[in-house]
Amino acid sequence: MNKVIYIFLLLLSTTIYSYANSEINDPYEKSNRIIHNFNDKVDVLILRPVSVGYSILPNPLEEGISNALQNVSEPINFTNFVFQGEIGKAFKSISRFLINSTIGLFGLIDVAEKINLKKNNTDFGFTLRSWGIKEGPYLVVPFFGPRSTRHLTGSIIDMVTNPLNYLLKDEDSAIRISPSLLYAVSARSGNMETIDNLRETSIDYYTSLKSIYIQNRFSEEINEGNDYMLDDFFQSLDEEYINE
Amino acid sequence: MNKLILLFFLAFFPILYSNTVLGDSYHDSPESYVGSIAKETLNALNISEEENDKKIEIISQIFLSNLAIKEISLFVLGPYRRNLKEDQKKEYFKILKNFISEIYSVRLASYPSGKFKILSTSDSGRSGIIVKTLIEFSDNPNPTKIDWRLIKKRNGEFKIFDIRVVGVWMAQEQRSTFTSFLSKNNGNIDNLIDRIKSQLKKEG
Numbered sequence: 001m002n003k004v005i006y007i008f009l010l011l012l013s014t015t016i017y018s019y020a021n022s023e024i025n026d027p028y029e030k031s032n033r034i035i036h037n038f039n040d041k042v043d044v045l046i047l048r049p050v051s052v053g054y055s056i057l058p059n060p061l062e063e064g065i066s067n068a069l070q071n072v073s074e075p076i077n078f079t080n081f082v083f084q085g086e087i088g089k090a091f092k093s094i095s096r097f098l099i100n101s102t103i104g105l106f107g108l109i110d111v112a113e114k115i116n117l118k119k120n121n122t123d124f125g126f127t128l129r130s131w132g133i134k135e136g137p138y139l140v141v142p143f144f145g146p147r148s149t150r151h152l153t154g155s156i157i158d159m160v161t162n163p164l165n166y167l168l169k170d171e172d173s174a175i176r177i178s179p180s181l182l183y184a185v186s187a188r189s190g191n192m193e194t195i196d197n198l199r200e201t202s203i204d205y206y207t208s209l210k211s212i213y214i215q216n217r218f219s220e221e222i223n224e225g226n227d228y229m230l231d232d233f234f235q236s237l238d239e240e241y242i243n244e
Numbered sequence: 245m246n247k248l249i250l251l252f253f254l255a256f257f258p259i260l261y262s263n264t265v266l267g268d269s270y271h272d273s274p275e276s277y278v279g280s281i282a283k284e285t286l287n288a289l290n291i292s293e294e295e296n297d298k299k300i301e302i303i304s305q306i307f308l309s310n311l312a313i314k315e316i317s318l319f320v321l322g323p324y325r326r327n328l329k330e331d332q333k334k335e336y337f338k339i340l341k342n343f344i345s346e347i348y349s350v351r352l353a354s355y356p357s358g359k360f361k362i363l364s365t366s367d368s369g370r371s372g373i374i375v376k377t378l379i380e381f382s383d384n385p386n387p388t389k390i391d392w393r394l395i396k397k398r399n400g401e402f403k404i405f406d407i408r409v410v411g412v413w414m415a416q417e418q419r420s421t422f423t424s425f426l427s428k429n430n431g432n433i434d435n436l437i438d439r440i441k442s443q444l445k446k447e448g
Contacts (some may be wrong), residue, residue: 193354194410201347203443204421211420216411230371233319234395 025137026210032140036206039145043188043195051188062189064108069183070119071100071107075163080122084130092117123156124161135218136209146213275362277402278375278392281310282360286379288311289357296353303349311348312395312403313341316415319405322423327431336437343440348407355388356381363389373404 005015026032055062074097081090096112096119104111128150129135136149147155159165164179188195202208284306291299317340318325328336358381365375370392380387391408406415422436429435 108337194351197351197354200446201350201443202421203439204424207421207424208417211417215416219411230319231369234315234370234372237315237316237318 028139033139035142036209038142039140040199040205042143047184047188048192048196051185051192054185055189055192062186063176065182066186066190067100067104067110068107069138069179069186070110070121071097071104072164072179073121074100076158076161077120077122079161080124080127080158083124083127084122086122089120089122092120114182123151123154124157125151128154142172146209148217149215261314274373274375274392274394274402277394278377279360279362281404282377282379282390284322285352286357286360289355300349300353301355304345305334307345307348307404308341310404311341311344312397312405313337313344315395315405316344316418318342319415320418320422321426321433322419324423324431326428327426327433331431332433332437336433339440339444340436343444344418346444347418351409351414355379358382359386363369373402405445 036133055229057065074093077093078090078097081087081093096117099112099115099117100107100110103109110119125148133150135151139147139149139152141152144155198208198212199205285303288299288302288306288366291302300441314337315339318328320340321328360380361378361380363376363378365372365373372395375392375394377390377392378387379390388410389408391413392404393406393408393413394402395405396402406413425439426432
């Protein structure tokens with residue numbers, strides 16, 4: 001166990017994203033690409049066809065499932081917001097959970113959204129960030145896809161501490177993992193054309209997914225880094241125009 | 245009489261100039277520029293799924309005339325921009341123009357049409373003007389945020405430098421893939437041009 005902790009700490013000791021030059025730290029690219037190809041095959045052969053079938057469901061039913069899955073994640077959001085010291089957001093998350101679990105028929109209807117309690121997701125990866133833990137290198141995890149080391153550590157902790165696991169602990173393993181599978185199918189179905197288009201149009205699908213992951217996960221830092229980088233770019237372009 | 249004509253000419257010169265010299269693409273504000281592109285794009289998104297090729301073609305034409313192609317083409321090369329030789333420039337700019345407009349149009353064509361709103365505008369100085377917008381759909385409670393990074397050309401025209409859809413800046417993403425490709429190909433731009441050509445062929 002100590003070895004595992006040591007390896008994680010070692011992985012976390014470098015940052016995934018250098019804001020100054022917007023390069024992505026991907027020291028395990030070779031093995032990451034192998035896992036990416038495996039994940040892509042799983043997607044093409046299993047996840048995508050299942051998601052196509054799922055998308056045939058009537059819109060209100062799909063929305064109900066998506067709402068229920070969001071509702072199940074609210075206790076995790078609550079705990080993490082508390083750990084991050086974001087008490088207001090924690091209060092919103094737990095209020096959403098209580099309202100949607102009762103008035104919203106076990107989370108199928110997002111009643112809270114209608115009274116301006118908008119969803120706001122977080123995870124233990126962000127909690128680790130708020131504690132000053134560095135991001136660590138970029139990884140591609142079998143079945144889960146892109147993760148920074150810090151994000152992966154957070155996902156494992158979120159999975160272990162998810163209250164749903166305790167509620168379903170006496171059930172068959174098929175039932176225990178069904179919420180995660182349903183979440184994957186629902187998310188894939190919701191991004192069907194985006195992912196398909198990306199696969200078709202990208203000259204390097206692996207790098208495109210990495211860029212999209214990084215941009216989504218670190219939007220604040222990326223925006224700041226982008227401005228600096230673009231300042232430099234346009235300045236050098238101006239100088240070239242002048243010299244031309 | 246001559247004085248009257250002169251006064252009339254002076255009064256209306258800015259309007260005449262903007263309409264004749266700069267054409268329909270001239271806009272006073274970034275918001276009106278983005279608004280006009282969004283309007284044209286949303287009209288195109290109304291075209292039925294059966295005519296998807298037509299829809300993509302129209303959106304592609306909108307982007308072809310509004311993208312800051314030269315700036316985007318150089319930006320996506322990252323540090324390998326210095327490797328672009330004079331004799332490669334013409335072909336590279338031409339192929340990038342097709343590639344970028346194709347990508348932007350294919351990706352945007354997958355969205356349904358909706359109601360367009362401008363949320364805010366912020367001027368980031370040299371790095372451009374960001375116009376934040378929102379598209380609301382009639383059959384989906386989740387609106388889509390689209391941010392536009394514009395640059396102002398020397399003649400006063402606005403051009404699109406980058407678009408962020410669902411949290412992803414497209415030129416930024418292209419930059420990652422291009423620099424990754426070039427790093428594995430010793431920074432050889434000819435290899436990149438060949439790769440883009442084969443990608444365009446694949447997309448038909």
